[in-house]
Amino acid sequence: MSIERELDRILPRVEKPARYTGGEYNSVVKNWEATPFRVVLAFPDIYELGMSNLGLAILYDLLNRRPDVLAERVYTPWPDMEAQLRATGVPLYSLETQHPLSDFDLIGFSLPYEQVYTNVLTMLDLGRVPLLASERDERHPIVIAGGHATYNPDPMADFVDAFVIGEGEEVIVEIVEAIQNLKSLSNLKWRVDVLRRLAEIPGVYVPRFYDVEYNADGTLARVTPSVEGVPARVTKRIVPILPPPVTRFIVPFVDVTHNRAVVEIQRGCTRGCRFCHAGMVTRPVRERSVEEILAAVDEMVRETGFEQVALLSLSSSDYSRIGDLVQAISQRYGDKRLSISLPSLRIESFSIGLAETLKNGRQTGFTFAPEAATETMRRRINKFIPDQQLLDTAREVFSRGWRTIKLYFMIGHPDETLEDVRAIADLANAVLKEGRKVHGKAAQVNIGCATFVPKPHTPFQWTSLDSEESIRAKQSLLKQALRKPGLKLSWTEPEHTLLEAFLSRGDRRLGRVILRAWQLGAKLDGWGEHFNIGAWRQAFAEHGLDPEFYARRSRARDEVFPWDHIDVAVRKNYLWQDYVMSQQGETRVDCREHCFACGILPAFNSVRMNLPAEAWECPPVSLSRVTGEG
Amino acid sequence: MNRYRLTFTRDRTVRFVGHLDLAKTWERILRRADLPVAFSQGFHPLPKITFASALPVGCTSDCELLDVVLSEPLDPSDVMARLVPALPAGIAVTSVAQVPLNAPALQAELRWAEYVVTVETGGAPEQIEQTVQAFLAAPTLPRERRGKSYDLRPLVLSLVVEAARDSSARIVMRLLADASAGTGRPDEVLAALGWGDAPVQIHRRKLGFEAFEV
Numbered sequence: 001m002s003i004e005r006e007l008d009r010i011l012p013r014v015e016k017p018a019r020y021t022g023g024e025y026n027s028v029v030k031n032w033e034a035t036p037f038r039v040v041l042a043f044p045d046i047y048e049l050g051m052s053n054l055g056l057a058i059l060y061d062l063l064n065r066r067p068d069v070l071a072e073r074v075y076t077p078w079p080d081m082e083a084q085l086r087a088t089g090v091p092l093y094s095l096e097t098q099h100p101l102s103d104f105d106l107i108g109f110s111l112p113y114e115q116v117y118t119n120v121l122t123m124l125d126l127g128r129v130p131l132l133a134s135e136r137d138e139r140h141p142i143v144i145a146g147g148h149a150t151y152n153p154d155p156m157a158d159f160v161d162a163f164v165i166g167e168g169e170e171v172i173v174e175i176v177e178a179i180q181n182l183k184s185l186s187n188l189k190w191r192v193d194v195l196r197r198l199a200e201i202p203g204v205y206v207p208r209f210y211d212v213e214y215n216a217d218g219t220l221a222r223v224t225p226s227v228e229g230v231p232a233r234v235t236k237r238i239v240p241i242l243p244p245p246v247t248r249f250i251v252p253f254v255d256v257t258h259n260r261a262v263v264e265i266q267r268g269c270t271r272g273c274r275f276c277h278a279g280m281v282t283r284p285v286r287e288r289s290v291e292e293i294l295a296a297v298d299e300m301v302r303e304t305g306f307e308q309v310a311l312l313s314l315s316s317s318d319y320s321r322i323g324d325l326v327q328a329i330s331q332r333y334g335d336k337r338l339s340i341s342l343p344s345l346r347i348e349s350f351s352i353g354l355a356e357t358l359k360n361g362r363q364t365g366f367t368f369a370p371e372a373a374t375e376t377m378r379r380r381i382n383k384f385i386p387d388q389q390l391l392d393t394a395r396e397v398f399s400r401g402w403r404t405i406k407l408y409f410m411i412g413h414p415d416e417t418l419e420d421v422r423a424i425a426d427l428a429n430a431v432l433k434e435g436r437k438v439h440g441k442a443a444q445v446n447i448g449c450a451t452f453v454p455k456p457h458t459p460f461q462w463t464s465l466d467s468e469e470s471i472r473a474k475q476s477l478l479k480q481a482l483r484k485p486g487l488k489l490s491w492t493e494p495e496h497t498l499l500e501a502f503l504s505r506g507d508r509r510l511g512r513v514i515l516r517a518w519q520l521g522a523k524l525d526g527w528g529e530h531f532n533i534g535a536w537r538q539a540f541a542e543h544g545l546d547p548e549f550y551a552r553r554s555r556a557r558d559e560v561f562p563w564d565h566i567d568v569a570v571r572k573n574y575l576w577q578d579y580v581m582s583q584q585g586e587t588r589v590d591c592r593e594h595c596f597a598c599g600i601l602p603a604f605n606s607v608r609m610n611l612p613a614e615a616w617e618c619p620p621v622s623l624s625r626v627t628g629e630g
Numbered sequence: 631m632n633r634y635r636l637t638f639t640r641d642r643t644v645r646f647v648g649h650l651d652l653a654k655t656w657e658r659i660l661r662r663a664d665l666p667v668a669f670s671q672g673f674h675p676l677p678k679i680t681f682a683s684a685l686p687v688g689c690t691s692d693c694e695l696l697d698v699v700l701s702e703p704l705d706p707s708d709v710m711a712r713l714v715p716a717l718p719a720g721i722a723v724t725s726v727a728q729v730p731l732n733a734p735a736l737q738a739e740l741r742w743a744e745y746v747v748t749v750e751t752g753g754a755p756e757q758i759e760q761t762v763q764a765f766l767a768a769p770t771l772p773r774e775r776r777g778k779s780y781d782l783r784p785l786v787l788s789l790v791v792e793a794a795r796d797s798s799a800r801i802v803m804r805l806l807a808d809a810s811a812g813t814g815r816p817d818e819v820l821a822a823l824g825w826g827d828a829p830v831q832i833h834r835r836k837l838g839f840e841a842f843e844v
Binding site: 008009011012017022023027251253255302304337 | 655659718719
């Protein structure tokens with residue numbers, strides 16, 4: 001059957017069909033027959049989001065540089081397209097050469113967040129690949145997954161053959177080579193042989209080689225290797241120095257979420273905000289040089305024609321030469337109609353100067369993320385900013401011409417009271433008042449108020465998600481207090497938060513819940529219009545499990561977590577100390593000022609030892625330090 | 631300021647790219663080609679690019695036209711050479727010519743567009759011919775589109791069955807494409823013929839302007 005011919009019938013009937021046709025500038029179409037190893041990179045959400053994902057762009061570029069490998073792309077079809085594929089029997093296909101997923105040697109899923117889990121099942125199913133890893137044999141592709149959600153991989157262990165823990169730039173090549181070496185062998189044990197080989201690669205976790213035991217109370221007893229030669233704990237991979245940035249981004253024909261080129265100016269963050277998963281798992285901090293970034297921006301503009309470039313990092317203000325970088329970029333591109341965005345700026349007047357230098361006549365809003373509205377709370381979460389500094393900064397933003405300020409908060413921090421939440425409304429009102437002094441009724445304050453979800457590998461991994469009753473009470477307080485011209489509130493529905501919470505800290509038993517929920521119709525869980533909490537509740541009930549057990553339970557200090565066998569090189573004891581400090585209202589300063597021995601250096605001391613001092617923000621390691629605690 | 635007229639084709643790969651997305655695609659092509667595109671004045675400067683006519687979504691074409699103003703005088707062959715490596719699969723430039731800066735806007739000069747339609751009608755050749763003749767004989771063809779009623783008949787300048795086989799036909803339709811008098815859509819004609827849901831390929835092969843054809 002020709003997929004091409006069928007698509008002529010299908011595509012005119014679906015919304016935004018250009019999402020399913022490929023052909024974008026800088027997409028790489030190789031000769032299928034002539035390329036021995038075939039990878040499809042799968043993003044389990046729609047095209048518009050997947051095209052904005054930097055991780056997959058990096059792997060696509062890296063793999064396609066190899067003449068013996070082709071890497072293609074596939075995204076989750078919107079339900080209208082899914083229905084058409086099912087009705088016509090057309091399998092889910094790659095955009096480059098329109099091959100079904102089942103034709104590839106390797107399927108690589110990116111799992112950046114938990115709400116995409118059911119989409120993985122949709123894609124495997126439409127792509128004619130058995131859903132369960134245990135039901136695949138030598139005829140089927142190897143299914144791997146990586147990305148931030150896989151630092152707690154076990155909820156997806158039933159569906160994924162091997163997880164990549166940590167940064168993928170080096171390990172993806174090792175995985176491809178390992179499978180390639182065994183590809184010529186063909187026997188019934190092939191799949192197991194390949195997976196055994198993958199499990200020996202540092203940073204690769206193959207769940208089938210680990211046994212999971214539970215205690216009578218439902219908590220985890222232990223996770224232990226079931227075969228020889230696989231590590232008891234899988235340590236994340238890092239690249240010692242960031243490789244040259246991708247510049248040949250695929251240029252979409254249709255509008256996508258982040259329609260721009262991106263350069264990662266630094267990876268990791270030294271701030272240590274206690275709620276922040278990314279800040280804990282992406283250590284150590286590595287910067288790119290100003291020269292490398294400038295050269296990359298030049299090349300991106302030339303090779304993509306994008307009118308916007310984003311300088312990406314978890315905390316732009318902390319990039320050590322941010323002033324120089326912004327100056328140089330504005331000198332070079334000031335009159336070339338290139339807009340440069342610099343997200344994640346700290347709340348201080350220096351940030352305003354940076355944004356002003358980059359601004360090309362376009363007056364968009366200014367965004368800050370105080371996360372909490374009282375000094376007490378901001379101490380607890382270790383994102384300390386004095387109230388006065390916040391208001392002073394807001395006043396200056398307005399007086400320098402911006403009319404809109406966006407403020408991001410979270411509700412549901414550990415031990416938060418209604419008074420802390422009322423302070424969010426007071427602060428928003430105070431900021432608006434400053435705006436009105438300058439711009440009158442044109443001043444606008446947008447308040448984004450998500451609900452805090454405790455994440456694995458963070459100091460708050462022991463804590464409970466706020467109760468639904470409490471979340472609703474806090475949200476209704478905000479809705480009432482912020483109902484006023486000039487203020488706009490957005491929030492997350494408590495059921496959405498619950499889903500994120502039980503998947504974030506779930507264990508291997510959630511595999512059957514995910515499968516059942518998907519069978520009952522759960523899909524595109526990140527999309528309000530498709531979200532179906534009923535399917536999830538029923539799936540939990542059918543398997544005798546309770547979402548509240550995963551989402552809303554304070555854990556004992558010594559509880560074994562489902563992700564304890566995944567080592568992000570930040571010690572559990574360090575996280576516990578940080579949790580205790582939080583309860584006592586103690587903060588830790590930026591770890592560039594003082595090393596708190598989180599665990600990165602002992603875990604990667606041999607890597608660090610061979611690097612120049614300035615390569616990482618962590619202190620250099622000398623031989624005498626190597627013996628430090630582990 | 632120097633005005634250049636580009637003729638380009640659109641093949642299957644980009645048949646679902648809508649007009650606004652195509653405009654954005656062209657801005658990026660011109661930036662990759664490093665051509666000195668002129669921008670409008672004002673608070674929101676926009677690149678000076680204008681298209682002759684939006685191609686209906688789903689169609690291919692080999693007669694698309696756009697005018698772009700460059701701030702430097704360049705030889706048309708130089709413009710062409712810079713464009714070629716900057717084009718995505720699915721778009722090819724077939725000619726570049728310099729036109730007077732004050733030449734009338736393409737849109738104002740456009741009169742008609744001609745489409746070749748290959749449609750799986752499911753009927754015998756005689757039936758196909760009959761259907762087309764009945765269409766042409768109708769004095770009016772009232773239709774509704776996006777909640778507005780209009781008469782399709784005067785928008786159809788000609789409708790010819792070029793080839794008909796069992797169950798499929800090649801039909802050439804010349805439709806009005808006039809900023810003031812109205813624009814006919816090939817999918818509307820097909821719907822009026824009763825083939826609105828039939829598998830179809832639509833290709834625009836000619837644009838007719840006040841003073842010239844492409």
